[in-house]
Amino acid sequence: MTISLKPNNSPPERLQPTGWLKYLSFSLDHKVIGLQYLVCGFLFYLIGGSLAGAIRVELTSPLSDFMPREVYNQVLTLHGTIMIFLWIVPVVNGAFGNYLIPFYVGARDMAFPRLNAVAFWLIPPSGLMLITSYFINGAAQSGWTAYPPLSITTPAAGQIIWILSVLLLGGSSIFGGINFIATILKLRRPGLKLMQLPMYCWAMLGTSILVVLSTPVLAGTLILLSFDIVAHTGFFNPSLGGNVIVYQHLFWFYSHPAVYIMVLPAFGLVSEILPIHSRKPLFGYTTMVFSIMGIVVLGLVVWAHHMFTSGTPPWMRLFFTIATAFIAVPTGIKFFNWVATLWGGKISLNGAMLFSCGFIINFVLGGITGVALAQVPFDVHVHDTYFVVAHFHYIVYGGSVFVIFSSIYHWFPKFTGKMLNENLGRFHFIITFIGFNLCFAPQHWLGLNGMPRRVAEYDPQFQLINQISSVGALLMALSTLPFLWNIFQSILYGDEAGDNPWNALTPEWLTSSPPPVENWEGEAPLVIEPYGYGEKNSNEPQEVNK
């Protein structure tokens, strides 16, 4: 395998803006692109969060009295689309993947830096397009699932803009996926074996395989849907002989793996954070790798569990029940291994560690309700109810978003060279954790007792629980304030971090903070034991073969 240790594909220096302006440029530096993804994603998170706030305000009363019904459906569609395609997917993949993967494989940059920059710069315009559709003629109002015939019969302009926007974001995601696969497999530093890579590389490899296999299916489906809307074809339009169930199969063939595209990288990030802050090796490296790949394979054959009430033959329901339930096995292995990583450690209770542990607790609950939902007889009662809303928010917020915060606390010193305030970090965690659970735990009860999802009005008996949930949402919104204060305060006045404030062994810490353009001054270090913590080992990075 040939590896270039020279900065690859860098344009002449005079073309690269310096200072903060480089973050607004078509930069080819993977570290700049990573932070572009992160900040851009966070801005969209604030927008998506405001929309969630609007939903929770509407639901404090059983009547539809806060906003017009059409607007409510637009708000819930935008909320889902923004949070998935503009916040979680770009941040857990694009932001941390771009920043960390070249370090982890010992490369100076990603395999295709220009493709990388294109992938990022597709995101802001498609996001802005999606949001401005609201002000032009009304945004899409058929939910993020855009099931026909509803998506064919609602106003066409918003729906078409939604499709265009998701197509561009999907393209960005595919470009990123190709780039990660090429970088991890082909740009590894000489001497570095696959089974010596930090776990996040494996998570990104698995995720990128899912992205490359499944996102094109979504793209094809949405193109057919757009034909149905603008050219009045009948692929999915029953009045023209089309079939609405086929759309659901194609849509979920992407959108179930999309869940793993959102959580597998988070699994990888947690596997980096826990060993460093508990000063212990990652427990069960090999089983962790196999469980990631197990999740990838199983994740591709479970999509129809979203369609148990749609009209599927009994044999199909059974197959997808068993396949889905079995995902719990590799996922469970990862969680037991993380707890075993904590066991016997010297745990620092800082922001990064607390958010990671919050993730474990939240995700276990989301996983348990997930196994329950996989059972057909259980699902026919709670499908499309607030039980499902609670379940997937435990996965994507309690899971992925908690990990994003944990990762920001962990890598902020590397990104900026400044330390965050850990007391503010702990405060941020406590408010977020309480607010999140107060918001979403009661929704399990709502779903079981008869409240469907995506409604602006509901049976008055559910009012009190909805108000409790809204108080939780308010706490979640407020918890953003200490976080933002911490970020700005620390960038301006934070303590100097030094190269390696956590005394970590992975390669991104073996260079200055923030790192130079070429990542390391000299040759890239060879880290063959990224988790070599523990009493018997020295804390010095091991750069030679044992």
Add this chain to the structure above:
Amino acid sequence: MPKLSAIITLTSSLILGVGGVWIAYNVDMLPASASINAPVYDELYRVLFIIGCILFIGMTALVIYSLIQFRRRPGETGDGIDLEGNITLEIFWTAVPAIVVLFVGLYSYDIYDRMGGMQPLMHDHNGHMESQNERVWGGIGSGPVEAASSSNSSSLPIELTAMQFAFIFHYPKGDIITGELHVPIGREVSLKMESKDVIHAFWVPQFRLKQDVIPGQPTILNFTPTKKGNFPIVCAELCGPYHGGMRSNVIVDEQEDFDNWLRENSKESI
């Protein structure tokens, strides 16, 4: 020392198990049960709830215990123990969840069968499809096993047409059209459903049953009410601006009251 830790592990597992069962039997989160398959559903729910409680409380306790027990004390330096893995443990926590998941899968298959999910789809009085070529995709509860033998011949056929934003029920016997569903207690009802515009879903939480109502694709849902009363029918699939308002009622009556209602409202003499 190993003996002591074994005793502690066993005791805490025991407390956890008993606690999980206790919670599942004492925390009631389900609405009233009002159909033949609702108690079957509740049985599955209870088993899942027990397993879920044990797992969730166990994992949470382990995480919190680790954070407290193994926290870095002030002034402490150095690393934790050098423990990179343990094959026995890995096999243990691969095998146990696999067995639990397999058990849950087989058990829910059994529940599904008892709810009638594996029964052939039938709608008319004689247990035959109106037309063999008609493509009908069923929902669960297409004739509970317990009820299938005895009551199939006397199942009550009703047609449901869903539209934005209402459920319209049609009784072939008597040619009645109504916005509220009237059914007698203890008799199997066979709903044949089709939508006029977008996808809707017919859901009665107290029956623990839901089936999408799809345009261009008839679906069938069979159920047997067991409790007199007035229960909500809820649309559970986003169907447009008034989706939240698309609600109706199912009124479960004694057979005589139902017969009276049928007689009073029918357009032709029965």
